[in-house]
Amino acid sequence: xxxxxxxxxxxxxxxxxxxxxxxxxxxxxxxxxxxxxxxxxxxxxxxxxxxxxxxxxxxxxxxxxxxxxxxxxxxxxxxxxxxxxxxxxxxxxxxxxxxxxxxxxxxxxxxxxxxxxxxxxxxxxxxxxxxxxxxxxxxxxxxxxxxxxxxxxxxxxxxxxxxxx
Amino acid sequence: xxxxxxxxxxxxxxxxxxxxxxxxxxxxxxxxxxxxxxxxxxxxxxxxxxxxxxxxxxxxxxxxxxxxxxxxxxxxxxxxxxxxxxxxxxxxxxxxxxxxxxxxxxxxxxxxxxxxxxxxxxxxxxxxxxxxxxxxxxxxxxxxxxxxxxxxxxxxxxxxxxxxxxxxxxxxxxxxxxxxxxxxxxxxxxxxxxxxxxxxxxxxxxxxxxxxxxxxxxxxxxxxxxxxxxxxxxxxxxxxxxxxxxxxxxxxxxxxxxxxxxxxxxxxxxxxxxxxxxxxxxxxxxxxxxxxxxxxxxxxxxxxxxxxxxxxxxxxxxxxxxxxxxxxxxxxxxxxxxxxxxxxxxxxxxxxxxxxxxxxxxxxxxx
Amino acid sequence: xxxxxxxxxxxxxxxxxxxxxxxxxxxxxxxxxxxxxxxxxxxxxxxxxxxxxxxxxxxxxxxxxxxxxxxxxxxxxxxxxxxxxxxxxxxxxxxxxxxxxxxxxxxxxxxxxxxxxxxxxxxx
Numbered sequence: 001x002x003x004x005x006x007x008x009x010x011x012x013x014x015x016x017x018x019x020x021x022x023x024x025x026x027x028x029x030x031x032x033x034x035x036x037x038x039x040x041x042x043x044x045x046x047x048x049x050x051x052x053x054x055x056x057x058x059x060x061x062x063x064x065x066x067x068x069x070x071x072x073x074x075x076x077x078x079x080x081x082x083x084x085x086x087x088x089x090x091x092x093x094x095x096x097x098x099x100x101x102x103x104x105x106x107x108x109x110x111x112x113x114x115x116x117x118x119x120x121x122x123x124x125x126x127x128x129x130x131x132x133x134x135x136x137x138x139x140x141x142x143x144x145x146x147x148x149x150x151x152x153x154x155x156x157x158x159x160x161x162x163x164x165x
Numbered sequence: 166x167x168x169x170x171x172x173x174x175x176x177x178x179x180x181x182x183x184x185x186x187x188x189x190x191x192x193x194x195x196x197x198x199x200x201x202x203x204x205x206x207x208x209x210x211x212x213x214x215x216x217x218x219x220x221x222x223x224x225x226x227x228x229x230x231x232x233x234x235x236x237x238x239x240x241x242x243x244x245x246x247x248x249x250x251x252x253x254x255x256x257x258x259x260x261x262x263x264x265x266x267x268x269x270x271x272x273x274x275x276x277x278x279x280x281x282x283x284x285x286x287x288x289x290x291x292x293x294x295x296x297x298x299x300x301x302x303x304x305x306x307x308x309x310x311x312x313x314x315x316x317x318x319x320x321x322x323x324x325x326x327x328x329x330x331x332x333x334x335x336x337x338x339x340x341x342x343x344x345x346x347x348x349x350x351x352x353x354x355x356x357x358x359x360x361x362x363x364x365x366x367x368x369x370x371x372x373x374x375x376x377x378x379x380x381x382x383x384x385x386x387x388x389x390x391x392x393x394x395x396x397x398x399x400x401x402x403x404x405x406x407x408x409x410x411x412x413x414x415x416x417x418x419x420x421x422x423x424x425x426x427x428x429x430x431x432x433x434x435x436x437x438x439x440x441x442x443x444x445x446x447x448x449x450x451x452x453x454x455x456x457x458x459x460x461x462x463x464x465x466x467x468x469x470x471x472x473x474x475x476x477x478x479x480x481x482x483x484x485x486x487x488x489x490x491x492x493x494x495x496x497x498x499x500x501x502x503x504x505x506x507x508x509x510x511x512x513x514x515x516x517x518x519x520x521x522x523x524x525x526x527x528x529x530x531x532x
Numbered sequence: 533x534x535x536x537x538x539x540x541x542x543x544x545x546x547x548x549x550x551x552x553x554x555x556x557x558x559x560x561x562x563x564x565x566x567x568x569x570x571x572x573x574x575x576x577x578x579x580x581x582x583x584x585x586x587x588x589x590x591x592x593x594x595x596x597x598x599x600x601x602x603x604x605x606x607x608x609x610x611x612x613x614x615x616x617x618x619x620x621x622x623x624x625x626x627x628x629x630x631x632x633x634x635x636x637x638x639x640x641x642x643x644x645x646x647x648x649x650x651x652x653x654x655x656x
């Protein structure tokens with residue numbers, strides 16, 4: 001299977017506008033309700049390795065963009081599946097039923113850093129942050145400079161001043 | 166054995182353990198047997214993905230050093246490639262060769278740390294000292310070329326490299342490679358009596374588990390999963406070079422350790438080829454610029470670093486700073502699902518052998 | 533066994549990898565990124581070094597009273613405790629007024645030494 005075969009298959013199955021950005025890179029945007037079907041379809045096509053999941057925050061448009069990077073060991077292809085979810089109610093179906101543990105960790109990370117809830121993921125306990133009570137820290141509207149200034153700024157220390165100018 | 170039964174107790178491996186790095190594993194133990202393990206990361210979380218949204222491309226290449234201290238140059242390369250693909254800039258030929266040269270030297274250096282740490286974890290101090298002693302010869306090269314022993318400070322940066330290769334570098338690298346060859350032979354001699362009996366058959370990772378748990382790089386290749394980004398998805402000049410990817414089928418700690426040594430040998434082969442083909446011309450070094458915008462777009466680049474597959478997803482909306490930067494480190498999957506899977510059911514004495522054979526780096530997991 | 537003994541004998545003859553540090557030192561190559569050196573006569577006070585610094589370690593300060601006539605503008609003051617020795621300030625400086633030297637002996641017990649003033653003789 002090469003890039004054009006995959007694009008043709010994706011167009012036929014889902015009517016998605018897949019495009020080839022460069023050699024070995026296929027990008028496809030899908031609707032939220034199609035995501036699991038597309039992922040399952042890709043898994044069936046040999047995309048056994050979930051490289052990573054990423055979330056991008058668009059506060060002005062009120063949405064998160066979730067990006068799944070899938071790699072096929074046999075065909076040496078990387079397909080990127082993109083979907084958008086609402087920012088106010090960031091709930092999405094988990095892909096742990098397809099990729100198992102490896103997806104679980106990536107989802108756990110995103111849940112902690114972006115506050116995206118993955119339905120069907122059994123373990124979403126925080127990985128990195130300890131005793132965190134603020135909003136999810138990797139959102140665009142979370143200003144860490146203000147947060148640090150409020151919590152940790154030692155005004156007596158002259159050397160710290162340039163950080164908060 | 167029930168997890169909460171009164172005969173089991175909890176044992177903490179790390180974070181203040183001398184041989185664990187900034188990382189901890191909570192082991193549920195019954196007698197000498199580990200019933201289950203739970204990884205507890207987060208001791209080194211610095212939020213690089215967020216920090217990168219506030220800095221421009223050159224400042225980010227400094228940050229990319231710190232993603233994993235043990236292989237700073239490889240992470241430099243990943244970041245530089247992501248920006249290069251966005252800008253579509255043409256990289257000078259010599260810079261591409263220098264990039265691969267430094268990345269491979271960094272790979273050897275990282276494997277030496279792995280070898281040393283594994284030996285130390287098993288109480289085999291000679292191996293540790295030999296590996297770390299010879300690593301210093303490589304650090305001498307980094308010092309000569311990049312100006313810093315451990316941190317290259319964004320030596321491989323978007324647009325090329327920050328300095329030309331000094332004239333004395335070529336002979337120095339060749340001399341060091343000869344020394345490394347002696348060292349590898351030494352290691353081979355040690356291994357039969359020391360590492361082999363302690364790691365043979367310990368922590369076996371089956372091929373389908375490696376696939377399911379998302380193992381990449383040497384860990385996957387030790388389990389018979391042939392995959393290497395340098396071959397499958399070639400970047401820079403790797404498609405022109407001639408090298409082999411060693412694989413093993415056993416999947417135990419010894420196979421992983423052996424693979425590290427074989428990979429060092431292959432890296433040395435690559436370095437010799439690169440030195441041979443290195444263009445003669447002079448190279449213009451890249452200087453930092455103020456208000457240097459990154460063109461709009463999004464990319465995902467993958468690289469093979471010493472520990473496995475590294476990736477950066479970068480989204481830019483045409484500002485100086487990237488809009489979003491997602492870093493994919495290999496250790497996140499090696500340290501949580503793979504480690505938890507391997508530790509369940511092993512003996513306490515085997516924990517360091519399994520832990521270190523996975524070639525982990527807490528820094529690139531926490532980021 | 534024979535191999536081990538052979539290795540032992542060889543190691544007895546070989547020189548060690550390490551050097552005896554305060555008495556001996558390994559040579560530091562050219563282009564090492566160590567402590568900074570100012571050449572204030574060249575400085576045109578453009579402030580590029582403080583803008584490019586990833587750690588905000590450089591602050592532009594005015595010269596003290598007694599140097600004011602000769603140096604009327606603002607000059608970089610480096611906080612070595614924040615500096616990551618990346619060398620961007622050296623690279624971006626249009627007049628080579630700021631250079632990185634080979635000096636690596638920077639550890640100190642006095643916090644005043646950590647901040648590198650542009651006018652050294654003024655510490656009173």
